[in-house]
Amino acid sequence: MCEGTDLWYKNGLRFNCTGCGKCCGGVPGYVWVTEQEMLAIAQYLNITVELLKRLYIRQRDNRYALIERPKYNYDCIFLKDKKCSIYPVRPIQCKTFPWWEYNLKSKDSWQAAAQNCEGINAEAPLVTCLEIVQQLKLRKLEDDHGGQFSGER
Numbered sequence: 001m002c003e004g005t006d007l008w009y010k011n012g013l014r015f016n017c018t019g020c021g022k023c024c025g026g027v028p029g030y031v032w033v034t035e036q037e038m039l040a041i042a043q044y045l046n047i048t049v050e051l052l053k054r055l056y057i058r059q060r061d062n063r064y065a066l067i068e069r070p071k072y073n074y075d076c077i078f079l080k081d082k083k084c085s086i087y088p089v090r091p092i093q094c095k096t097f098p099w100w101e102y103n104l105k106s107k108d109s110w111q112a113a114a115q116n117c118e119g120i121n122a123e124a125p126l127v128t129c130l131e132i133v134q135q136l137k138l139r140k141l142e143d144d145h146g147g148q149f150s151g152e153r
Helices: 035-045 049-056 107-114 129-144
Strands: 057-060 063-066
Touching: 035 049, 049 057
Parallel strands: none
Antiparallel strands: 057 063
16 A cells, blocks of 8 residues: 555554553643543443543533643543553544654654654564554544544644
């Protein structure tokens, strides 16, 4: 899929999530969640969706987002001890980081992402262009079916 393209990352990019949690806070933003993601999170936490919304979700422009903690560097409400406490059911927006169009616009964009993500480094395993494109498609599919990714962190 990537052969013969002009994608600057056609030879792949190096990344391995270290679980550092830096992508889960540090700046204000939105982690948008769909109804399906809220249901999965509520089931994982063994609470109702209504309680999940009351405790962990904020609404903005008819969309839902996870609450941030401004007093704690805008960390996600589910970031505990620098780890995601809902990792198995985290939203697609989180699952697909750093494979966001914003980070893949150019080499400079990728390098800027690397400043805050220790998983983007020369020693990390190579992620193929095909795998990157699949992650981008996953994001697009989610966006087309109710997920909202504008204004993300």
